[in-house]
Amino acid sequence: xxxxxxxxxxxxxxxxxxxxxxxxxxxxxxxxxxxxxxxxxxxxxxxxxxxxxxxxxxxxxxxxxxxxxxxxxxxxxxxxxxxxxxxxxxxxxxxxxxxxxxxxxxxxxxxxxxxxxxxxxxxxxxxxxxxxxxxxxxxxxxxxxxxxxxxxxxxxxxxxxxxxxxxxxxxxxxxxxxxxxxxxxxxxxxxxxxxxxxxxxxxxxxxxxxxxxxxxxxxxxxxxxxxxxxxxxxxxxxxxxxxxxxxxxxxxxxxxxxxxxxxxxxxxxxxxxxxxxxxxxxxxxxxxxxxxxxxxxxxxxxxxxxxxxxxxxxxxxxxxxxxxxxxxxxxxxxxxxxxxxxxxxxxxxxxxxxxxxxxxxxxxxxxxxxxxxxxxxxxxxxxxxxxxxxxxxxxxxxxxxxxxxxxxxxxxxxxxxxxxxxxxxxxxxxxxxxxxxxxxxxxxxxxxxxxxxxxxxxxxxxxxxxx
Numbered sequence: 001x002x003x004x005x006x007x008x009x010x011x012x013x014x015x016x017x018x019x020x021x022x023x024x025x026x027x028x029x030x031x032x033x034x035x036x037x038x039x040x041x042x043x044x045x046x047x048x049x050x051x052x053x054x055x056x057x058x059x060x061x062x063x064x065x066x067x068x069x070x071x072x073x074x075x076x077x078x079x080x081x082x083x084x085x086x087x088x089x090x091x092x093x094x095x096x097x098x099x100x101x102x103x104x105x106x107x108x109x110x111x112x113x114x115x116x117x118x119x120x121x122x123x124x125x126x127x128x129x130x131x132x133x134x135x136x137x138x139x140x141x142x143x144x145x146x147x148x149x150x151x152x153x154x155x156x157x158x159x160x161x162x163x164x165x166x167x168x169x170x171x172x173x174x175x176x177x178x179x180x181x182x183x184x185x186x187x188x189x190x191x192x193x194x195x196x197x198x199x200x201x202x203x204x205x206x207x208x209x210x211x212x213x214x215x216x217x218x219x220x221x222x223x224x225x226x227x228x229x230x231x232x233x234x235x236x237x238x239x240x241x242x243x244x245x246x247x248x249x250x251x252x253x254x255x256x257x258x259x260x261x262x263x264x265x266x267x268x269x270x271x272x273x274x275x276x277x278x279x280x281x282x283x284x285x286x287x288x289x290x291x292x293x294x295x296x297x298x299x300x301x302x303x304x305x306x307x308x309x310x311x312x313x314x315x316x317x318x319x320x321x322x323x324x325x326x327x328x329x330x331x332x333x334x335x336x337x338x339x340x341x342x343x344x345x346x347x348x349x350x351x352x353x354x355x356x357x358x359x360x361x362x363x364x365x366x367x368x369x370x371x372x373x374x375x376x377x378x379x380x381x382x383x384x385x386x387x388x389x390x391x392x393x394x395x396x397x398x399x400x401x402x403x404x405x406x407x408x409x410x411x412x413x414x415x416x417x418x419x420x421x422x423x424x425x426x427x428x429x430x431x432x433x434x435x436x437x438x439x440x441x442x443x444x445x446x447x448x449x450x451x452x453x454x455x456x457x458x459x460x461x462x463x464x465x466x467x
Contacts, residue, residue: 029280041337060356063356100115124177209280237432324398393460404421
């Protein structure tokens with residue numbers, strides 16, 4: 001049994017927006033996550049710092065905003081982070097056994113300094129980013145090249161051909177999927193940790209519901225496609241500027257079987273929604289297995305459990321698919337946190353928090369010192385008083401067309417400025433009044449009733465950018 005210091009089980013799910021039963025989405029099938037919520041504090045308003053995988057995860061893991069070390073995309077250089085202790089690495093320095101399984105930072109890069117043992121990615125996991133049709137086509141082209149004595153042409157095949165369709169129903173048992181194997185390895189790690197005197201920080205990162213929406217047939221069969229929700233607002237927000245539109249490039253440019261531009265055919269849109277919900281249900285099952293393993297090894301009473309995502313997802317809403325925007329649906333994430341002995345079990349807080357805040361919060365809960373570089377703020381007090389008003393705001397950002405959009409989320413508003421990266425001038429602004437328009441369907445920038453708020457919001461955003 002580990003010493004008195006609490007363990008940490010950190011679960012991060014790729015592209016998961018709060019379409020969960022515990023968040024009031026009745027169409028979802030997430031009984032295990034909902035059960036976790038009953039023993040956790042549920043954060044209604046938690047936000048990522050940039051709605052793309054690597055930038056969001058590196059911000060969370062370093063406790064730094066994307067601008068601090070210029071990590072904006074999935075391809076940015078990471079050498080300029082070598083002087084920073086990542087969250088698991090900081091716990092390792094304080095005598096925690098740390099283990100990472102699955103997608104924690106990013107598929108192509110995991111910092112070995114974080115882990116007491118080598119990071120593990122199951123062999124079946126990476127191929128699930130390419131559906132069977134895409135893989136079979138690649139193998140056919142490879143085979144023809146080999147027969148002709150030609151070099152492997154794989155790298156020259158367009159991405160959308162390599163990946164195939166954006167969804168696939170797998171006629172395979174769960175055990176042959178990467179995400180099931182991530183759960184299996186995590187459960188094995190928990191069994192070993194339960195026999196140790198050393199506290200642990202175990203991180204499990206699931207790949208689904210990232211595109212393509214790949215899950216075994218049984219999870220697709222849980223849903224009647226006709227009963228699944230449709231986007232409540234299918235058009236781009238009225239008065240929103242062009243750079244606010246993601247263009248849905250991740251979907252249209254990387255997968256086959258779709259038109260070159262939006263809108264999608266209704267049957268394709270419905271299939272994508274079906275696939276997303278099936279994948280969420282599949283991951284819920286794996287999370288339930290991990291939590292059962294935690295309890296079976298007698299670890300649940302002394303383990304901090306965190307469940308979150310790197311960002312949300314536009315599932316046809318605003319006429320877009322994917323993430324890569326500053327809108328609420330891309331930046332808002334689910335966040336559940338359970339701490340041994342906390343007073344807010346099963347409660348909900350509406351205080352605004354950022355993923356950036358998880359690093360200092362976990363340090364406080366584990367009673368280890370916070371490193372000096374952190375830019376977030378611990379929200380540990382909310383675990384005992386979830387109704388307290390922290391007065392917090394959340395800032396997210398995204399760069400496009402030579403501009404960076406900085407978006408501040410306050411209690412009542414979302415305010416965004418699109419700033420030219422060379423000149424520093426503000427080219428566009430957006431204002432959404434969440435008291436009347438929580439779905440952000442209309443840019444209320446020119447609403448005379450809100451003119452008095454603009455200066456205050458601009459000042460709040462500037463202070464958040466330059467603390």
